[in-house]
Amino acid sequence: MSVTHAYEQMLFHPRWYHYPVILLLLPLSILYGSWMLFRRIFARKKDFGIPIVSIGNLIVGGSGKTPFVIALASRYSDVAVISRGYGRKSNGLVEVSRRGKILVPVEQSGDEALLMALSLPGASVIVSEDRHEAIALATGQGAKLIILDDGFNRVEIEKFEILLEPEQINNPFPFPSGPFREFSFSKKYADLVLKEKEDFERIVSYEDLTEKMVLVTAISNPQRLDPYLPAGVIGKVYLEDHAYFEKEMLEKILKEYDAQSLLVTEKDYVKMTNFKLPVSKTKLKLKIKNEIFEKIDRYIKARH
Structure with a gap:
């Protein structure tokens, strides 16, 4: 087991022998959480004059943000999705797609951003460390709605905050003792807090399964x-x-x-499309309660 995966086990599935390390790191976690709370309380928010919906979570790791963004963005026209572009080999602002036309390879976009671009033929996808610059570009190109991927910690932007929570959280501490990016009570600052299995659920399907598969994933x-x-x-x-x-x-x-195929997620697959190898895919969609969409619609209409 690599150091990274051993640390992830402590964050997400701690066992008795992890707790001495968790307690040792706890003072740093309190300092980190206090700083994040301070910047949230005293942030001056900028209103960009356009409805902005943020999809985020309080813990590191996956909680369904990417499929939620895809499900939400697919309901609207003139929408731009803005992400940081984690894992990309580029810097600065990069247009991944413009109204569905893919403009760059995965190395420049990052895996999640390219997956969103491929899944949203009517939307534009932009990656940038500077979200303000990306919002300005999107609005200049005629976007009527901005969806911020992983935007909860962008406390300086006026937006409608949606937080996604996993079904179960086994470690309640902030980073580095636990998986939380802020103190867990910071969720009170969100407009909607959606819990898996209560407000949304994962629908998993498969493509090109074989009898003998090896799972290969980078998530x-x-x-x-x-x-x-x-x-x-x-x-x-x-x-x-x-x-x-x-x-x-x-x-x-x-x-x-001695496997017949590689079993991969859609996020993994966008990085191996040119390899011509036997691939089986797991495909993830979210089933989201309709009243969630109705609340988002009301915010968007009020902003127009």
């Missing part, structure tokens, strides 16, 4: 895939979150496990 907290794995998975290979794949490495994994 945070990969054990969260376990409840959704189909029959036929004979091995699991975990890479660092957002890691890129090499064809030779994947060929070696197929041979080592």
Whole structure:
């Protein structure tokens, strides 16, 4: 087990032997959480004059933000999705897609941003460390709605805040002792706090399954895939979150496990489309309560 995956186990699935480390790091967690709370309380918010909906979470790792953004953005026209572009090999502002036309490869966009662009043929997707610059570009190109991917910590932007919570949280502490980006009570600053299995649920489907598959994935907290794995998975290979794949490495994994195909997520697949290898895919969509969309619609209409 790599150091990264051992640390992720402490964050998401702590065992008794993790707690001495958790307690040792707790003073740093309190300092970090206090700083994040301070900046949230005293932030001066900028109103960009356009409805902005933020999809975020309080914990590191996946909580369904990307499929939620896709589900939400697909309901509107003239929408721009803005993300930081984690894992990309570029810097600054990059247009990933413009009204559905893909403009850059995955190395420049990052895996999640390209997945959103491919899934949203009517939307524009922009990645930038500077969200203000990206919002200005999107509005200049005629966007009527901005969706901020992972935007809860952008406390200086006036927006409608949606927080997604996983079904279960096993470690209640802020980083580095736990997975929380802020103190857990900071969720009171959100307009909507949506809990998995109560307000939304995952719908998993599969494509091109084989009898013998090896799971290869580069996502945070990969054990969260376990409840959704189909029959036929004979091995699991975990890479660092957002890691890129090499064809030779994947060929070696197929041979080592004597597998008929690689089982990957859609986020992984966008980084191996040119390899011409046998691939099986897990596809994730969210079933979201209609009243959630109605509340978002009311905010958007009030802002226009």
